[in-house]
Amino acid sequence: MIFLVLNKPIYKFKRMITINHLTKDYGQQRGIFDLTFDVKRGEVFGFLGPNGAGKTTTIRHLMGFIHPNMGSCSIDSLDCGTQSSEIQRNLGYVPGEIALPDDMTGLQFLHFVADYRGVTDWNRVEQLMARFELDARGNLKRMSKGMKQKIGIVCAFMHDPKVLILDEPTSGLDPLMQNNFIDLVLEEKAKGKTILMSSHIFEEVERTADRVGIIREGHLVTVDSVATLKASQRKRYTVSFSSESDAKTFAKENITVDGVNEKDVTVTVRDFQPFVAAMSRYTIVNIVAVQQSLEEIFMHYYGK
Amino acid sequence: MNTTLFMREVRSSYKLWLIFIAILAMYISVIISMFDPKLGETLDLFAKAMPDMMSLFGMGSTGATLIEFLSNYLYGMLMIVFPMVFIIMLANRLIAAHVDRGSMTYLLASPNTRRKVALTQMTVLLSMTFTLLLICVGITIGVSAVMFPEALAIGDFLWLNVGLACLLFALCGYCFFISCVSNETGKAVMFGAGIPTFFYLVQMLANMGGKLVNLKYVTIFTLFSPKQILAGEASAWWMCGALMLIGFVFFFVGIRRFEKRDLPL
Numbered sequence: 001m002i003f004l005v006l007n008k009p010i011y012k013f014k015r016m017i018t019i020n021h022l023t024k025d026y027g028q029q030r031g032i033f034d035l036t037f038d039v040k041r042g043e044v045f046g047f048l049g050p051n052g053a054g055k056t057t058t059i060r061h062l063m064g065f066i067h068p069n070m071g072s073c074s075i076d077s078l079d080c081g082t083q084s085s086e087i088q089r090n091l092g093y094v095p096g097e098i099a100l101p102d103d104m105t106g107l108q109f110l111h112f113v114a115d116y117r118g119v120t121d122w123n124r125v126e127q128l129m130a131r132f133e134l135d136a137r138g139n140l141k142r143m144s145k146g147m148k149q150k151i152g153i154v155c156a157f158m159h160d161p162k163v164l165i166l167d168e169p170t171s172g173l174d175p176l177m178q179n180n181f182i183d184l185v186l187e188e189k190a191k192g193k194t195i196l197m198s199s200h201i202f203e204e205v206e207r208t209a210d211r212v213g214i215i216r217e218g219h220l221v222t223v224d225s226v227a228t229l230k231a232s233q234r235k236r237y238t239v240s241f242s243s244e245s246d247a248k249t250f251a252k253e254n255i256t257v258d259g260v261n262e263k264d265v266t267v268t269v270r271d272f273q274p275f276v277a278a279m280s281r282y283t284i285v286n287i288v289a290v291q292q293s294l295e296e297i298f299m300h301y302y303g304k
Numbered sequence: 305m306n307t308t309l310f311m312r313e314v315r316s317s318y319k320l321w322l323i324f325i326a327i328l329a330m331y332i333s334v335i336i337s338m339f340d341p342k343l344g345e346t347l348d349l350f351a352k353a354m355p356d357m358m359s360l361f362g363m364g365s366t367g368a369t370l371i372e373f374l375s376n377y378l379y380g381m382l383m384i385v386f387p388m389v390f391i392i393m394l395a396n397r398l399i400a401a402h403v404d405r406g407s408m409t410y411l412l413a414s415p416n417t418r419r420k421v422a423l424t425q426m427t428v429l430l431s432m433t434f435t436l437l438l439i440c441v442g443i444t445i446g447v448s449a450v451m452f453p454e455a456l457a458i459g460d461f462l463w464l465n466v467g468l469a470c471l472l473f474a475l476c477g478y479c480f481f482i483s484c485v486s487n488e489t490g491k492a493v494m495f496g497a498g499i500p501t502f503f504y505l506v507q508m509l510a511n512m513g514g515k516l517v518n519l520k521y522v523t524i525f526t527l528f529s530p531k532q533i534l535a536g537e538a539s540a541w542w543m544c545g546a547l548m549l550i551g552f553v554f555f556f557v558g559i560r561r562f563e564k565r566d567l568p569l
Binding site: 060063064065066067084085086088089091093095097099100101103112113115116117118155 | 306308309312316405406407409410411412413414415416417420564566567569
């Protein structure tokens with residue numbers, strides 16, 4: 001009895017975004033093929049893939065801009081293809097490419113979007129503008145990419161939506177603003193919002209996401225928790241020495257060396273203790289963490 | 305309909321609207337000032353000397369009354385072509401340009417349905433086109449009253465404009481349909497402007513008479529006939545009804561397609 005009561009509603013309740021065998025074939029292996037995954041209520045989901053992998057195509061289905069050849073997707077139990085205007089009531093969207101009208105100032109545009117959506121709380125818009133240090137008084141036509149991105153972000157968050165779909169939201173933002181954005185995402189997450197955020201860099205989503213889905217050439221490669229991916233991640237560092245001879249002797253220590261280039265040695269680290277011990281015997285000029293490409297992350301993930 | 309969107313579109317296109325009104329006001333004044341009841345005979349002679357040239361522009365007979373004069377010189381070409389160009393430009397801006405530039409994203413990433421967006425844009429197109437026509441009618445009546453008091457049969461003149469309104473409605477429907485189904489502005493302009501212009505050129509040839517007169521069956525401009533409207537022939541109103549029907553069908557199909565199709569956003 002308890003089983004019957006709990007089973008169905010919770011099953012429905014737990015999932016906010018459901019993508020079910022979604023297929024859109026554009027020919028020549030372009031498109032997305034048989035994509036199935038879901039984003040749970042209150043979860044931040046990182047949607048990762050190299051450029052052209054199908055991230056934006058998937059998101060366009062969720063927005064109801066295009067219709068699948070096969071399969072379906074839904075948000076909050078509403079079909080994305082036929083009930084998109086209802087979905088949009090509680091959805092904020094940052095498009096991958098921000099296209100704004102060129103005959104308005106930023107402020108006029110924000111007022112327009114607020115009125116058009118029926119947003120009455122202008123305070124929130126002002127808070128968002130202050131957070132991103134956005135001076136929207138200028139003409140949209142003359143704004144830099146970063147400024148336009150900020151306008152796009154304000155538009156997506158202004159109506160305090162329950163679900164956020166963010167297509168490479170930090171592109172064009174400087175590192176300081178990227179951090180501001182991550183803080184905003186974490187705040188929204190704390191408020192229980194469901195967030196799907198696409199990116200082509202793992203590091204960009206690892207601070208916010210609970211789980212990550214990786215897509216390549218239109219196929220879903222893996223869905224896993226960030227913790228698992230991080231644990232399986234290889235940590236690589238490039239250590240710079242004051243002389244080439246030091247670099248050469250260091251390379252012979254009990255460590256995994258990927259390559260030596262003049263005074264620089266690139267090392268893969270599994271266990272930090274021997275690595276640190278070895279380094280303590282030399283004069284180190286610099287240590288740089290090597291960022292891994294997505295390919296490397298999941299190649300390694302599958303290599304194990 | 306979404307009022308915010310309606311206002312925004314009107315604000316971004318009113319300059320275009322004013323320019324067309326200014327051009328038409330100028331032509332209307334010039335043409336009316338050319339009217340001279342006595343000169344009618346001289347113009348007739350002119351028409352007899354170069355009948356092809358005059359009929360090419362729909363100016364077959366010059367007419368002795370002011371309304372006949374206007375229906376030839378103003379409603380044969382200027383009052384058709386200028387509003388037509390305005391409709392082509394505006395219809396393209398309202399849907400296809402938004403899709404092409406990507407600003408449609410903002411219109412659809414909102415609780416407004418595609419249908420609501422399209423109906424709002426349709427309302428913008430129709431209200432701007434018909435206010436343009438109304439203002440031109442006002443200007444014509446005003447200028448006539450100043451230059452030739454009592455000369456214009458206003459009742460007949462208004463009927464003439466009802467006929468023109470039907471033709472413009474059909475053109476709005478067609479251009480809006482093209483705008484709804486196009487992904488690129490280039491294509492939208494090519495079909496949106498190309499086909500009406502082609503029809504108009506066919507109309508010009510059909511006006512020349514002779515064997516070419518049969519060409520009138522391939523162009524929708526034939527459905528607006530000032531001569532038949534002024535003569536009070538019943539066929540004129542059947543033709544106007546056909547124009548309205550064409551307009552409705554194009555609006556309906558265009559909006560339906562826009563609701564269902566994949567958008568490159």
